[in-house]
Amino acid sequence: MKAAIRHLMRSRGRTILTLLAVLIPVYSIVFMFGFSSANLSDMFETATRVDTGHFQIRHETVRGLGSAIPLMRDPEAALAALGGVEGIEWKTVRLDLPALASVGDRSRTVYVQGVIPEEIGAISAIGDLVVEGTYLASGQDGVVIGAELADLLNVAVGDELVLLGAHPEAGLGVLKAPVLGIYDAPIAELGRTVVHTTLEMARRLARAPNAATAIVGRVAGVTGPWNANRIDTVVAAVAGRLPEGLEVLGWQELAPQVAGFMRLMEPMLWVFAGVFFALGALVVLNTLYLSVMERTRELGLVISLGATRWRVMRMVLLEAALIAVAGAVYGALGGVAVIGIIEAFGGIPLWGSVLDFMKAVGMDPVLHLRASASQVLLAAAAMAGIAVLAAWLPAYRAAKLEPVEAMRHVE
Amino acid sequence: MSSSALIRTTALWKTYVTEAVETPALRGVDLELHEREFTAVAGPSGSGKSTLLHLLGGLDRPTSGEIYLEGTVMSGLSKDELARLRLTQIGFVFQAYNLIPVLTVLENAAFVLELQGVAKSERIARARRILGELGIAAYADQFPSRISGGEQQRVAVARAVVSEPSIVLADEPTANLDTATSLELIDLMRRLNERKGATFLFATHDGRLLDRVSRLVTLVDGRVASDEVRDPE
Numbered sequence: 001m002k003a004a005i006r007h008l009m010r011s012r013g014r015t016i017l018t019l020l021a022v023l024i025p026v027y028s029i030v031f032m033f034g035f036s037s038a039n040l041s042d043m044f045e046t047a048t049r050v051d052t053g054h055f056q057i058r059h060e061t062v063r064g065l066g067s068a069i070p071l072m073r074d075p076e077a078a079l080a081a082l083g084g085v086e087g088i089e090w091k092t093v094r095l096d097l098p099a100l101a102s103v104g105d106r107s108r109t110v111y112v113q114g115v116i117p118e119e120i121g122a123i124s125a126i127g128d129l130v131v132e133g134t135y136l137a138s139g140q141d142g143v144v145i146g147a148e149l150a151d152l153l154n155v156a157v158g159d160e161l162v163l164l165g166a167h168p169e170a171g172l173g174v175l176k177a178p179v180l181g182i183y184d185a186p187i188a189e190l191g192r193t194v195v196h197t198t199l200e201m202a203r204r205l206a207r208a209p210n211a212a213t214a215i216v217g218r219v220a221g222v223t224g225p226w227n228a229n230r231i232d233t234v235v236a237a238v239a240g241r242l243p244e245g246l247e248v249l250g251w252q253e254l255a256p257q258v259a260g261f262m263r264l265m266e267p268m269l270w271v272f273a274g275v276f277f278a279l280g281a282l283v284v285l286n287t288l289y290l291s292v293m294e295r296t297r298e299l300g301l302v303i304s305l306g307a308t309r310w311r312v313m314r315m316v317l318l319e320a321a322l323i324a325v326a327g328a329v330y331g332a333l334g335g336v337a338v339i340g341i342i343e344a345f346g347g348i349p350l351w352g353s354v355l356d357f358m359k360a361v362g363m364d365p366v367l368h369l370r371a372s373a374s375q376v377l378l379a380a381a382a383m384a385g386i387a388v389l390a391a392w393l394p395a396y397r398a399a400k401l402e403p404v405e406a407m408r409h410v411e
Numbered sequence: 412m413s414s415s416a417l418i419r420t421t422a423l424w425k426t427y428v429t430e431a432v433e434t435p436a437l438r439g440v441d442l443e444l445h446e447r448e449f450t451a452v453a454g455p456s457g458s459g460k461s462t463l464l465h466l467l468g469g470l471d472r473p474t475s476g477e478i479y480l481e482g483t484v485m486s487g488l489s490k491d492e493l494a495r496l497r498l499t500q501i502g503f504v505f506q507a508y509n510l511i512p513v514l515t516v517l518e519n520a521a522f523v524l525e526l527q528g529v530a531k532s533e534r535i536a537r538a539r540r541i542l543g544e545l546g547i548a549a550y551a552d553q554f555p556s557r558i559s560g561g562e563q564q565r566v567a568v569a570r571a572v573v574s575e576p577s578i579v580l581a582d583e584p585t586a587n588l589d590t591a592t593s594l595e596l597i598d599l600m601r602r603l604n605e606r607k608g609a610t611f612l613f614a615t616h617d618g619r620l621l622d623r624v625s626r627l628v629t630l631v632d633g634r635v636a637s638d639e640v641r642d643p644e
Contacts, residue, residue: 006513301509304470305570306498306526308491403470407509 004319014287021283022327022387025276029379030335034369036269041224043258046186049125052254053216054231060247068098071169075212081241087234089220092119093212095202100164103153110195114202123218126183126196133157133181136198142180146191150182165205173205225262280383281390288320288394299398300406309399316398320391328380336376339369417578417610418444418467423476425462436462438633444612449604451621452614454630460614461582468501468580469493481577498526502571504581508563510555517551520569541569545599561592572609581613597623
């Protein structure tokens with residue numbers, strides 16, 4: 001060990017280069033994972049906290065309804081089916097129906113979501129996003145709309161909105177409703193289209209007193225996409241208990257674009273990580289190969305004195321392992337430190353068109369970084385392991401040296 | 412084979428082949444070396460001295476013929492078995508000192524013991540003892556680059572004898588030393604031969620050293636030209 005450290009110190013330039021070949025990939029991968037984890041998590045939260053919930057029970061798809069969700073005439077039966085299923089944190093009844101929102105000569109197609117205000121808070125974050133006025137309260141007629149829709153219709157809190165409900169199964173219904181609050185949507189499209197009102201008011205608009213379109217639920221212990229498999233477990237349990245004609249949809253079916261993007265991101269991240277690992281491994285291989293070439297005489301001497309091939313390999317691999325572990329540790333610490341510093345300052349705020357784009361696709365306009373301990377450890381261990389594997393070839397070459405030829409080697 | 416032969420070679424040939432050119436370095440060498448001998452192999456450059464030492468030390472393999480080391484047929488050994496044989500039974504002193512630059516004098520002297528797996532405290536004690544016997548204990552913590560050529564070669568001798576091998580092979584050990592240092596080194600090796608009973612075989616073409624050997628084998632063109640027992644000064 002002491003000799004290996006002295007060897008590394010003797011060739012400082014090469015040692016630093018090899019160290020960097022391990023350190024930079026680990027640092028970059030930790031940073032990349034930190035960036036992607038935070039943003040995937042943000043997308044997942046946006047999709048499930050604002051709109052879809054973790055799962056929904058709906059009536060099975062009926063053809064010819066367009067974008068409307070089929071009505072459930074007896075949502076209590078669906079709620080009863082959830083009794084006894086472990087892992088459900090919150091559940092509530094919701095009635096979603098397409099509508100036309102009008103003020104004066106302006107109108108927009110919207111999606112009215114009739115909710116139970118006391119229950120929806122645990123499932124939808126819209127109540128927390130209200131920036132003007134107040135959120136809904138049971139028994140109070142009114143709507144909460146997105147800032148984008150408020151701009152399009154040129155309305156403010158207190159103005160009256162005309163809603164023309166148009167569910168294919170319920171026919172037309174018309175209501176006047178005051179704007180109680182305006183929310184700042186994380187996705188611009190949501191802000192333009194989603195209007196929250198109370199369940200009673202939505203039922204009046206749909207002219208269907210007991211109707212609902214979904215039981216929206218949230219699963220306990222789900223903190224991000226990395227443990228979203230808990231949702232699948234609950235969905236499978238619920239599916240077996242539902243009355244005929246109902247179905248349960250998981251978050252991936254409810255937010256297919258987000259799920260698809262996340263499915264695409266994961267292999268891409270590993271491809272990028274693989275490129276970093278491969279480049280690091282090539283540099284390690286090259287520098288150690290040069291080191292073995294330079295030390296041919298010395299290695300020949302060691303073999304002459306009686307070192308076995310495995311012993312010689314171990315000498316080279318030990319040096320590689322020392323550099324690999326040091327590089328991986330420093331790389332991981334560097335990555336974690338940079339993430340910590342950036343997060344201590346509240347992330348990296350975006351600006352201009354990037355900001356608009358991020359908001360349009362439902363991502364936080366402030367870049368946040370978040371790397372889990374397992375990701376950091378995995379990146380560091382994988383790079384260290386790959387570096388030692390890359391050292392195998394020069395180590396093998398060292399072990400195969402013929403002692404007499406090696407000792408005649410001229411540097 | 413006579414009963415006391417430590418090493419015996421029979422019809423030993425070594426031919427180097429480079430791009431279809433065959434160069435015989437040894438041509439049928441028959442030789443016996445006995446315990447406690449202090450033998451020099453002399454001869455002009457290209458006579459095969461170094462080649463003979465490399466073959467006897469298991470660093471290279473003969474083209475034909477056999478080498479027996481304490482009854483073991485060396486040609487039948489694998490690379491790792493040869494390495495173990497070198498480690499346990501043969502000590503080497505090379506022309507160019509060949510110390511490991513990143514190890515101190517003490518660590519260099521103890522290196523073979525480390526390869527043998529001897530416990531650290533024991534190998535340090537044994538290495539210190541041999542460095543003391545060779546008069547270089549004061550340099551124990553120095554690195555090789557900080558001491559003279561003669562001192563470096565003493566460290567190489569210490570490394571060769573510290574594990575008390577069956578034989579020490581020294582290839583032109585004085586080639587890079589001045590006359591006085593060369594004679595000192597040979598006297599040192601001679602004393603180790605007498606006190607510890609270590610068997611030495613060294614290759615040299617330095618006529619000044621030959622008075623100190625008990626046996627002189629002369630090689631000419633890869634053959635044993637003469638083999639005489641001498642009375643050293």
